[in-house]
Amino acid sequence: MRLALLSILLLWSVSIVIAAEPTTDSPQKQQEPPKAGKTPPVEDPPKKTEYDKLPLSQLVTKANRKDLTAQFELASRFNYGRGVPRNTREALKWLRKAAQAGQEDAARLLAVKLYNGHDVPADFAEAMKWASLLAEKGDIPAQLMVANMYGNGEGTHRDLVQAYKWYAIAAVGTKPEGGEQEPNTELVQTAVDNRDKLASLLTEEQETLGQQLASDWWMQKHLAKEPVKTGKQKRSVTR
Numbered sequence: 001m002r003l004a005l006l007s008i009l010l011l012w013s014v015s016i017v018i019a020a021e022p023t024t025d026s027p028q029k030q031q032e033p034p035k036a037g038k039t040p041p042v043e044d045p046p047k048k049t050e051y052d053k054l055p056l057s058q059l060v061t062k063a064n065r066k067d068l069t070a071q072f073e074l075a076s077r078f079n080y081g082r083g084v085p086r087n088t089r090e091a092l093k094w095l096r097k098a099a100q101a102g103q104e105d106a107a108r109l110l111a112v113k114l115y116n117g118h119d120v121p122a123d124f125a126e127a128m129k130w131a132s133l134l135a136e137k138g139d140i141p142a143q144l145m146v147a148n149m150y151g152n153g154e155g156t157h158r159d160l161v162q163a164y165k166w167y168a169i170a171a172v173g174t175k176p177e178g179g180e181q182e183p184n185t186e187l188v189q190t191a192v193d194n195r196d197k198l199a200s201l202l203t204e205e206q207e208t209l210g211q212q213l214a215s216d217w218w219m220q221k222h223l224a225k226e227p228v229k230t231g232k233q234k235r236s237v238t239r
Contacts, residue, residue, distance in 0.1 A: 056084065063094060071098035072106045079109070088119050099130060107134055111145065115154075124155030135166060138176035138221065140187050143169055147194065160201055164210030167195035169217055177221075 051059065051073040059077075062070035075094035078087040095113075098106035107130040113120060115127035128149050134142035147166035150159045170191035173183040199207050 052082075063097075066101065068098050068101055068103040068106075071101075072103050075106060075109070079113075086119075092120065099133075104134060104137070104139070108139075108142070111142070115145070124149065126155075128155030135169075138174060140170045140173070140176070140183055140191070143167075144187065144191060144194070147191075151198065160198065161206050161210045161213070164195060164198050164202060164207065165213040165217070167191050167198060168211060168214035171195050172218060174218070174222065 051062075051069055054062070054070075054073075056077075059070055059074050063074045071094045075091045075098065076082065077084050078094065079091035080086070092110075092113075095106045095110045099110050111127045111130040111134070114123040114130075116122065128146065131142045131145045131149070135146045143166045147163045147170065149155050150166065151163035152158065168191075171188060173185075173188035173191075175181070175183060202210065
């Protein structure tokens with residue numbers, strides 16, 4: 001079952017946060033760079049599911065049996081203090097268990113929580129880990145977050161080409177893997193705007209490289225999966 005957790009996300013950080021930082025070996029285009037600013041990701045309570053009605057003892061039993069939805073629900077109860085005292089340590093434990101096993105809502109909440117440092121020490125490196133996992137699966141809010149973090153050197157080295165790559169990927173507005181919901185048009189437009197603003201900080205060579213990296217990623221994800229017809233064609237029989 002896929003929870004609709006967080007459009008956490010009108011969502012992660014969606015405004016461009018990159019400040020110009022010219023270097024002697026990377027000449028910049030002579031344009032006014034975008035202003036730096038930060039809109040932190042928002043941590044919203046998830047929507048309720050049938051697991052929300054389970055008694056705590058049953059929920060713990062299911063979670064211990066590696067039921068990923070139960071693990072996420074249990075983490076959420078501890079995180080928000082729903083029916084139990086808030087316990088950040090237990091919340092993180094169950095969020096990590098679920099996220100490591102592929103539960104995407106847990107990865108989202110982890111990325112936002114660790115980025116913001118809300119009731120936990122901020123950990124940009126781990127936030128980047130979970131955001132990158134989701135970005136690779138086509139999650140547009142996560143792609144924007146990864147782009148911003150590359151642009152600011154948060155949890156990774158500062159890399160404007162990688163930032164451009166992820167803005168360019170998000171700007172296409174493709175549905176995530178296994179997703180049915182149409183991409184949020186406001187987020188796609190944000191990606192377009194941020195990509196174009198970032199281009200003012202890049203050389204032509206850097207921009208071309210960022211475009212190529214984005215195209216290579218997109219083609220590998222979407223064109224490489226096209227089914228290839230195999231087998232011999234039947235010969236027509238004539239008499």
